[in-house]
Amino acid sequence: MASYTSNYGRGYRSTNQSFGYASWDYHTLKNLRKISPAVQNHLKRVYLSLSSAFVAAAVGVYLHLVWNIGGLLTGLAFMGCLIWLLSIPTYSYNENKRIMLLMAAALLNGASLGPLIDIVINIDPSVLATAFLGTGLAFVCFSGAAILARRREFIFLGGLLGSGVSILLWLQFASAIFGGSNSIHMFETYFGLLLFLGYIIFDTQMIIERADNGDYDYVKHSLELFTDFAAVFVRLLIIMTRNAASRSEKEKRKRRD
Structure with a gap:
């Protein structure tokens, strides 16, 4: 089950870093202006697109449960959609194409999550709803x-979070060569959960600052938040499923005794 944590979130971070973030310096950290109406309207479009992506992901999960389509191919197709989407110029005539790619990426991501969700349903279906509600909250x-914090208050997290992603990548690389223990897998899961919770804060503030500087690419911004949500959901789902399986095993032992 720990293998599901290896690609969700980190792959997008590596892909997205190749396209670069908006530049900023120390003086921008002191800018505490309120969010302008234009930025507020941009955030509405971001969260509307994000909600649509959630629906597409749910469809992808359903398609896997019905036809068993999720796996390595859908994971590779998901990464392909990410690269394709990020490589398309943000011109108005490309908007519909980029939106379709966002929905396709979300659907493929949901299908890729299908095998994990299928396992969770067989262990304890209530864990799925609890994990989703917990991630949403x-x-x-x-x-x-x-959004409500002072402007650029959490942008300093970018360097720390980037270092955290590097640590996870090196741990995964070392585990692939030398073999990973259960304790390492547990560390990756919990550390990754904290890491991508931090990315939710960081990406939200970066979206605000980019929009304030004229970057209204709501498709890319909603994709960033979607991958953050998916990364948190996967790790929280794995943690809760492990706990549920452990409780079930203890109850079986008590009944035998």
């Missing part, structure tokens, strides 16, 4: 905190 709280 965490996303609303962290994203809302970033």
Whole structure:
């Protein structure tokens, strides 16, 4: 089950870093202006697109449960959609194409999550709803905190979070060569959960600052938040499923005794 944590979130971070983030310096950190109406309207479009992506992901999960389509191919297709989407210029005549790619990426991501969700349903179906609600609550709280906080207050997290992603990549690389223990997999899961919760705050504030500087690419911005949500959801789902399986095993032992 720990293998599901290896690609969700980190692959997008590596892909997205190749296209670069908006530049900023120390003086921008002191800018505490309120969010302008134009930026507020941009955030509405971002969260509307994000909600549509959630629906597409749910469809992808359903398609896997019905036809068993999720796996390595859908994961590779998901990464392909990410690269294709990020490589398309943000001109108005490309908007519909980029939106379709966003929905396709979300659907493929949901299908790729299908095998994990199928396992969880067989162990304890209630864990799935609890993990989704928990992820949604965490996303609303962290994203809302970033919106209501002082301007650029959490941008300094970018360097720390980038270092954290590098640590996870090196751990995965070392595990592939030398073999990974259960304790390492647990560390990757919990550390990754904290890391991508931080990315929710960081990406939300970066979206605000980019929009304030004239970058209204709501498709790319909603994709960033979607991958953050998916990365948190996968890790939280794995943690809760492990706990549920452990409790079930303890109950079986008690009954035998």
